[in-house]
Amino acid sequence: MEKKEDNGNKSYNYKEIFKESLFIGDSITDSLSAYEVLDERNVIAKLGLTAVGAQKEVINIGEGNFSKVYILFGMNDILMGISDEKFTQNYIDLIHIIQKKLPNADIYVQSILPVSPKVQNKKPALNNLKIEEFNSALIRMCKDEGINYINLRPILKGKENLFEPDGIHLKYAFYKEWLNYIINNNSQQ
Structure with missing residues (x-):
């Protein structure tokens, strides 16, 4: 199939394209349904959710017959002060639960998104250096586990206007x- 032009302004019928997909994450992911x-039905996400917290949220996903699962965690995990090793172990545990519930689904781990530089003044623990450290750990984890990794960072490159005033959430x-x-x-x- 021919690649479509990568045009952020183009609009598809997302509900149809992603009808067999499940997105799991925190408040950023939650806005897909909000x-x-x-x-x-295609989104399991809520404010403050972490990779370990999501393990309780995915109990019934096998009933959805999803063929693709997109996971995005990290910001709340970083704010909890855990190490990147503990974070990736929590992530692996979550992935293993999903694999048991949806053994035929393709799983995609997405990179933690950057934050606006002004966030560092309000939440010093959440900065782009720490996010890069956790993203590097995710890349290693995906390689070790044979899981697909999607780098979402290019979407926000040079696009400060997509951030909400808090510098974390997105428009x-x-x-x-x-x-x-x-x-x-x-x-x-």
Whole structure:
């Protein structure tokens, strides 16, 4: 299939394209359903959720018959002060639960998104250096576990305007760019 032009402004029928996909994450992922970009059945996410907290949230996912699972955690884990080793172990435990529930699903771990530089003043523990350290640990984990890794960072490169005023959360326009990026660069072809 021919690659589509990577145009963040293009709009697809995301609910149809991702109808057999499940997105798991924190408040950033939760906005996929809050903004009604995807149906609620395709999103397991909530404010403050971590990789370890998600293990309790995925109990019934086998009932959804999902063929693709996209996971995005890290910011809340970093704010908890855990090491990147503990973070990746929590992530692996979550992935193993998902693999048991959905043995035929392709799993995609997504990079932790950068934050706006102004966040460092309000939450010094959450900075882009720490995020890069955790992303490097995720890359190693994915390689070791044979899991797909998607680097989402290019979506926000030079696009400070996509951040909400808190410098962490993202505006509505980001969500279409995020899904377009997945469609055009990764796993939906």
